[in-house]
Amino acid sequence: MDRSRPHWSYSAISQYLRCPLQYFFQRILGLPSRSIGLGLVLGSAVHAGLAEYHRRLMDQSAIDSEAILKAFHESWGEKEANETIQFRDGDTRDDGIAQGIHLLEIYLKEPPPQGIIAVEQRSLVPLYNSQGEYLETPLVAITDLLTETEGELTVREFKTSGRAYSASDVESSLQPTCYTHAIRETLGRDANVEYTVLVKTKTPKIQRIQTSRYGDDCGRLGDLVQSIQRAVDLGIFYPVESPMNCSTCPYRQQCREWGQRSNPPDKLSEHDQKPADRFVTCCNSCTSCPSL
Numbered sequence: 001m002d003r004s005r006p007h008w009s010y011s012a013i014s015q016y017l018r019c020p021l022q023y024f025f026q027r028i029l030g031l032p033s034r035s036i037g038l039g040l041v042l043g044s045a046v047h048a049g050l051a052e053y054h055r056r057l058m059d060q061s062a063i064d065s066e067a068i069l070k071a072f073h074e075s076w077g078e079k080e081a082n083e084t085i086q087f088r089d090g091d092t093r094d095d096g097i098a099q100g101i102h103l104l105e106i107y108l109k110e111p112p113p114q115g116i117i118a119v120e121q122r123s124l125v126p127l128y129n130s131q132g133e134y135l136e137t138p139l140v141a142i143t144d145l146l147t148e149t150e151g152e153l154t155v156r157e158f159k160t161s162g163r164a165y166s167a168s169d170v171e172s173s174l175q176p177t178c179y180t181h182a183i184r185e186t187l188g189r190d191a192n193v194e195y196t197v198l199v200k201t202k203t204p205k206i207q208r209i210q211t212s213r214y215g216d217d218c219g220r221l222g223d224l225v226q227s228i229q230r231a232v233d234l235g236i237f238y239p240v241e242s243p244m245n246c247s248t249c250p251y252r253q254q255c256r257e258w259g260q261r262s263n264p265p266d267k268l269s270e271h272d273q274k275p276a277d278r279f280v281t282c283c284n285s286c287t288s289c290p291s292l
Contacts, residue, residue: 005124005138006137007124007137007138007139007140008127008137008138008139008140008225009139009140009141009178010141010174010175010178012027013174013178013224013225013228014174014175015027016228016231016232017228018240018245019239019240019245019249020231020236020237020238020239020240021237021238021239021240021251021255021258022239022245022249022251022255023232023237024237025251025254025255026251028232028237031251031254033083033250033251034083034084034250035083035084035085035086035248035250036079036083036084036085036086036248036250037085037086037247037248038085038086038087038088038091038096039160039162039248040079040248041076041079041080041085041096042076042096042099042100042160042200043159043160044075044076044079045072045073045075045076045079045097045100046072046100046103046104046158046160046198047075047144047158048071048072048074048075049068049069049071049072049075049100049104050104050107050144050145050158051071051119051120051144052067052068052070052071053068053104053107053108054113054116054119054145055119057112057113057116058116058117058118058119063108065108068104068108069101069104072100072101072104073097076097076100086248088247088248099200099204100160102204103160103198103200103204106198106204106205106206107196107198107206110206113145113147113156114147114149115147115148115149116145116146116147117146117147117148117153118143118145118146119144119145119146120142120143120144121142121143121146122140122141122142123140123141123142123143123182123185123186124138124139124140125138125139125141125181125182125185125186126138126139126185127139127181127221127222127225128218128219128222129219129222129223129226130216130219130220130222130223131219132219133222135222135225135226135229137225137229139178139181139182139225141178141179141181141182143155143156143157143179143182143183144156144157144158145158146183146191152192153183153187153189153190153191153192154191154192154193154194155176155179155180155183155191155192155193155194156193156194156196157175157176157179157193157194157195157196158196158197158198159195159196159197159198160197160198160200161197161198161199161200162199162200162201163199163201164197164199164201164205164207165195165197165207165209167209170195170209170211171211174221174224175193176193176211176212176213177213177217177218177220177221178221179191179193179213180193180212180213180214180217180218181213181218181221184215184218190212190214192210192211192212193210193211193212193213194208194209194210194211195207195208195209195210195211196208197209239255239258
């Protein structure tokens with residue numbers, strides 16, 4: 001699979017929807033990210049440990065807890081070596097590592113998944129819109145775990161979270177749609193999606209939520225990606241400021257400098273002014289348009 005080929009992914013789609021300017025800094029300008037939130041480091045390390053465990057189950061190898069912990073620590077160390085981890089609310093490195101290991105231990109005590117077909121499988125598949133027209137840029141989807149039991153395929157997505165998920169969190173997410181579409185394109189079959197949430201509360205727990213997506217959902221995904229692609233091609237990038245977006249964003253300085261003028265004019269130029277008789281034909285309702 002050609003990893004250099006331009007493609008869309010769930011992370012790219014959701015990043016543009018969350019904050020187009022962050023998308024611009026990272027994916028268009030290619031600015032390096034010098035910092036990363038603790039939650040992302042912990043989540044990546046737990047995923048690495050889970051992948052090691054699931055591969056051993058699939059290969060019918062002996063379950064080696066030391067190897068699982070090694071995968072966890074190697075992932076943590078790689079992130080730590082390349083980026084500055086942002087701690088907040090009294091969090092510490094040792095607390096984060098201990099919490100991640102505890103989550104792995106809780107999962108390993110659960111009945112192991114059966115019928116494992118693939119672990120961390122990467123698929124490059126075409127996208128199509130609701131009219132059945134294929135898009136130029138394909139989609140990359142990486143499934144954490146794919147299983148088949150009693151003839152039914154299930155994509156299992158693993159999350160670490162500070163709170164339990166709600167049904168609406170899963171139903172409104174585009175991630176299951178990306179997975180379902182990838183399975184339909186690669187295997188020609190439908191698949192359910194199950195979220196396995198490792199909840200980082202005071203008393204950690206494991207939560208499971210199932211959801212399904214259908215052909216219309218896949219077409220709608222294509223419509224959305226097509227609209228985002230048009231916006232990117234037109235250079236439409238702007239900040240979406242919120243505590244969730246900004247608190248751990250590695251591009252905060254660039255964001256604050258975005259759009260600033262070195263010598264702001266004292267008054268609007270003729271081009272910027274909007275006299276009452278200057279209309280733009282767009283929806284035939286210009287006289288009541290709030291932008292005038």
